[in-house]
Amino acid sequence: MQAVKMYTTAVCPYCLQAKQLLKLRGVEQVEEVRIDQVAGERENMMALTGRRTVPQIFIGQTHVGGCDDLIALDARGGLLPLLQGQTTA
Numbered sequence: 001m002q003a004v005k006m007y008t009t010a011v012c013p014y015c016l017q018a019k020q021l022l023k024l025r026g027v028e029q030v031e032e033v034r035i036d037q038v039a040g041e042r043e044n045m046m047a048l049t050g051r052r053t054v055p056q057i058f059i060g061q062t063h064v065g066g067c068d069d070l071i072a073l074d075a076r077g078g079l080l081p082l083l084q085g086q087t088t089a
Contacts, residue, residue: 001026002060002085007045009036014067015055021070025079059083 004027008015019030035042035054042052049056049063057064059082064070073079 001028002083003031004029004083005031005033005058006054007033007035007041007049007056008054009034012054018055018057018067018070021074021079025074025083027083060085 004022006015006018022030033041033045035045045054045056046052049065051066053066055067057066057070062082064073064082070079073082
């Protein structure tokens with residue numbers, strides 16, 4: 001299974017929802033980067049993604065986007081293949 005990295009904050013319901021969906025799809029560990037605790041991480045996230053909001057989710061080297069993007073990817077059948085290292089749908 002591909003590594004999952006998520007930029008998050010402490011009080012983010014969308015981060016929790018994204019983590020729940022990932023767990024449901026078999027992800028046992030998510031590397032969380034807390035942009036509210038580590039100076040400069042929001043800027044790093046914005047440089048990587050072009051976005052300010054959390055969560056920002058990476059599966060392997062692929063930037064999935066936010067929670068809505070993750071849900072949409074799952075709905076069209078692309079999440080499990082991406083987690084398994086295959087091309088997205």
